[in-house]
Amino acid sequence: MSSSRTDVVLSGIGVGLTSATAPAFVVAATAPLPPYRMSDLTPQEETERLAASVAKVQLSLQAVAADSTDETREVLEALAEIVTDDVLVEQAQDFINQGWSAASAFGKAVSYFVAPLIREDAAERFDDFEWLSQLVQADLAGISTVRELPTEGQWVLVVDDLTPADTAQFTDAIAGVVTLKGGPTSHASIICAARGIPAVVACAEAATVTDGETLLVDELGSRVVVNPVELQASYSVAFTTRLPEPLIAVRANVGSIQDAETASMAKAAG
Numbered sequence: 001m002s003s004s005r006t007d008v009v010l011s012g013i014g015v016g017l018t019s020a021t022a023p024a025f026v027v028a029a030t031a032p033l034p035p036y037r038m039s040d041l042t043p044q045e046e047t048e049r050l051a052a053s054v055a056k057v058q059l060s061l062q063a064v065a066a067d068s069t070d071e072t073r074e075v076l077e078a079l080a081e082i083v084t085d086d087v088l089v090e091q092a093q094d095f096i097n098q099g100w101s102a103a104s105a106f107g108k109a110v111s112y113f114v115a116p117l118i119r120e121d122a123a124e125r126f127d128d129f130e131w132l133s134q135l136v137q138a139d140l141a142g143i144s145t146v147r148e149l150p151t152e153g154q155w156v157l158v159v160d161d162l163t164p165a166d167t168a169q170f171t172d173a174i175a176g177v178v179t180l181k182g183g184p185t186s187h188a189s190i191i192c193a194a195r196g197i198p199a200v201v202a203c204a205e206a207a208t209v210t211d212g213e214t215l216l217v218d219e220l221g222s223r224v225v226v227n228p229v230e231l232q233a234s235y236s237v238a239f240t241t242r243l244p245e246p247l248i249a250v251r252a253n254v255g256s257i258q259d260a261e262t263a264s265m266a267k268a269a270g
Helices: 043-066 070-082 086-097 102-117 120-141 187-195 204-208 257-265
Strands: 008-011 013-015 020-026 155-159 174-179 199-201 214-218 223-226
Touching: 008 204, 013 187, 020 174, 043 070, 043 086, 043 102, 043 120, 070 120, 070 187, 086 102, 102 120, 155 214, 174 187, 174 214, 187 199, 199 214
Parallel strands: 020 155, 155 174, 174 199
Antiparallel strands: 008 223, 013 199, 020 214, 214 223
16 A cells, blocks of 8 residues: 555545445556548548448457446447448548548547437436447557456456446456546446446546555545545435435436346335
């Protein structure tokens, strides 16, 4: 444990009902994508490059989905279908015909594709589309998007955000999760809640965490404690008086019988 700081509190949005304490495993961000640019190739050449990349990404998503379970598998299978969607590909083709590179055309096409669908209160749910765009752009640029996660021991992942490919790698070695980005309805939140993994998302201050620092993921307190000494995890307060109508409506994302049972225990409605 680092001796330079203790009981440092980092604020975020808590996910789950239990806490976790383990060393930090900081996941490095992938290399940045090249900026959008006009192409030096012919539209036909760019079209062929895009078709090959889209097919490659689709096969990769299907392969990862085959080895995944629960919500992650469903998301990956859906994205594998979307990447070859006729409307999306046709929009990308329009941008290619305007002179854009294949990578730029696909990125612009995805943004155009999802813009009418995004709701302000759940915008992070469309981060999966952005990730799909990044997969194709990265493939065309020769950039690897694979991130190796721990499979042994007990760790708290500290990562910019989690993609479906990341959560497909989850094992019992993941004791907790802290993301710099995301929100209550992001992919990371939904998967961690479904699997009972304590998490704090939208914790930008976690960028200061280094490998090996002990982290307390205190989701009930919507905070992360770095190298805890005196501070402990928050706990629920048991109320004896019940009102006819709840002060705060509790909702749950239910995708299985287990999810429904957990929601019932939390007195969730809807």
